[in-house]
Amino acid sequence: MEDTPKVFKQEVAIGRAARRPLCYYGDDFTGSTDVLESLFQAGLKKTVLFLEPPTPKLLQEQFQDVDCFGVAGVGRSLTPEEMERELRPLFMTLKAAGAAVVHYKICSTFDSSPGTGSIGKAAEIGRDVFGGRYIPLLVGVPYLGRYTLFGNHFAAGGAGGTVHRLDRHPTMSKHPVTPMAESDLRKHLAQQTALKTALLDIKALDGSYADVRERLETVIRQEQPDLLLFDVLDEQRLEAAGRMIWEEAAEHDGLFVIGSSGVEYALGAVWRKNAGTSDAAAESRRLRVEASQAGPLLVVSGSCSPITEAQIGHALQAGFAGIRVPMEDLLSPETREAAKIALQQEAQQWLAGGRSVIVYSATGPNDESIGRLREVLSARGIRSEDSSRLLGHALGELTRELVRQLGISRVLIAGGDTSGYVTRELGVYALECISILDPGGPLCRAYANEPSFDGLELVLKGGQVGGVDFFERVAGYRYKG
Template identity: 65%
Template sequence: MDAMMTDRGGAKGARRLLCFYGDDFTGSTDVLEALYRGGFRTVLFLEPPTPELLEEGRFRDVECFGVAGVGRSLTPEEMERELPPVFRTLRSANAAVVHYKVCSTFDSSPRVGSIGKAAELGRGTFGGGRFVPVVAGVPYLGRYTVFGNHFAAADGAVHRLDRHPTMSRHPVTPMAEADLRRHLALQTELRIGLVDVLDQSGSAESVRARLEALLARDKPELVLFDVLDDERLRKVGRLIWEEASRVGDGDSLFAIGSSGIEYALAEAMAESAGHSGRAAAGGDAGAVGAGDAAPTDRLLVVSGSCSPATERQIARALEAGYVGLRVPAGELAHPGLRDAAVRRLRAEAAAALDAGRSVLLYSALGPGDEAIAAARAELAALGLRAEDSSRVLGSALGALARELVAAAGLTRLLIAGGDTSGYVARELGVYALECKAALTPGAPLCAAYSADPVFDGLELVLKGGQIGGPDFFEEVRLGKSVGSSGVQV
């Protein structure tokens, strides 16, 4: 098996070990971090890369690459248009594994971000595997799957997903079912099997035999793997890598899941690639130290998130002396008010940065902020939908961040909120990201690739709403941990 994998991912094609599509922008950086911690050079592209771009000098030795997508926000009909072209690009890379990356909380529905629909489309493009592996758990991020039921950490406790304080009340895709097999069954008619924690006990040979028995007996098209700890996750990774070895050259094993896929595969991929990883299956959180990043004197934070975790981070940053500027979302959406609002924000932020202060631009102070309802009412009055707020706000904040970073000579930028991150990055002309340091689980420090030399090399941290402890903004500024951090969903 190792010889075959080496051929697929040799000197020219080491990147062929694994390719991935992230179904949301910030979630894609989870995979960057996982592969960075595993010791693999990985680049995330904002658009599907051309073969010529991949052969450029700066990307020639990339072992894995991904594409940041928007599958999490699409209807099944939109997925049918969006995903197949990207999947064909990834198939052309001849990777051993192609991973459709989803959120580690698996939030999705039959009508929005359907993971089942993605499975159907991926299975139609990558036909080489006997089944599609599905892995949701990531112990490193406080995510666990036991007997098919999914759990996630929040505020020092682990909650079953349908009782999770945030995910059970998600505004778009609330998780009312913790059993991921039942959850997926609402999205696809593909047969779903399970390799549970008991099946994963014992030797590698016995675990493999149980998988083979499941395949022979039930003939599942999707196989969900429980994830309880790193030891079992490594066993799962071995099974997936062995399954990838069965796929003929010119095709790939299609897999679905969180960054648990990469943590599972790290050890097996490192052996096949002929090098030892920094950390396998999560490993020691200190394997890539938080001190890998130098501090910066000023940090610009752009927040379009209204999560409770971000609310705590904003409050702590204001206490630490950040200059907080509320972003008037309604004014930015209004053609007659937008320019004046942007000029006001730009002047106030520039003055603070020039005075040596860190600046925080935020649209809301948590889920209970009355500004959220007010902004939606203003959007409705303009004939816009609530979901249009991300586009309106993100584009305006991106243009503003571009001017402030260039004028103040900033070297580091933190963006909170998945949709906001995508819009801001594109306004900066960023076309790719590469992990530089693992500051806190789920939000690595990345270096940007941009055609504009002003932004080429800019350090970016893209934070999902659930990521980070109260001191996270200062951790990013200092390049090291100053308090408790991690996934806070």
């Protein structure tokens, strides 16, 4: 591992002084920590995720030894107009940071629609700010059970990790905000932007690297695309895509890329090969945990995924205490304060007695509370899309008070949007990956101005992440520093 930073310095001298290999913006919070995990496995000395764009002074004085950094956002929940206001200045900031690759990180299930979290809108802004021959689009992540074949996307989900075409996926086809009705990512993207998307398909990625690279250039020359989608089936093709992306960045003085954490896994494979670092060494970094009696765990869930549903049920059977969030009472001015106090007191009672607690808004996608909440929001003239913000704020206040009063050392937050809102309520301004428990579920150390939250260990879990016993595993492991 010690060789890796030296190799980066040689490889990243792209048209100017040596630069960081990568910086990124995550369009949801748990997805942003997913990138931390992949860069951690790639062997980078230190990668930090900021909740707001870092100032040059902060990077220079406190995070001088950072190889890569990211900025966590909520782009996945924004309208195109809101994305324009948020992303354009942020992209300019990332461009000024001078990284070799600037990555707009999206969910590996391509969560987006023309009106919410439009990846097409992000591509338009990125094309305008960064230019370049084309924008690489890489979504597949074999490590997470995500595959792209002939432009159609597939994802594991449900019992036994069965792989489904995205428009038939048990979660994504029924997503409450961005349901996936089309598995061909080119057609799905065409509903969001007039930018042209070409494909380097699975057959074009076969054979020698020289042949693959020649096919890439043929596609670019003949189709002149704005975006180029890479098929991904296995680690070999993922690495080939990473090599082409890295070479494009080197040849054209930097590159803007859109994709899942597959981008980092692809680049990481290239970086490890350049550094002569084995995959076994990367695996040894992943397993820096050991069983322990870590004390009670606070789980805060705003997810309605069936995977999270199974995890909640398994943890309750294992002895966790479950507390349903009374969202209707929390939204009413007449009952809000009493509901907050009652919720906090019940959670505090269990935690103070040494019992792990799950505070949840819904048990799963078929929970009746979801429909009732939408009715309450509609009656109050509030968009259903705003439910994540309202829920996140309420859960953030609860988490803040419980951690402050009880000195809790580890919190698991389930749900991408929920994670973003809760960490902001805690005053966390940066996160660093310190270990990995399950794919997509890294254990992070928080940086915060308030001592109660500085050093807090956080696991930020997306709805599709983790095995059925994930909550118990988080509760029973500690970091071996």
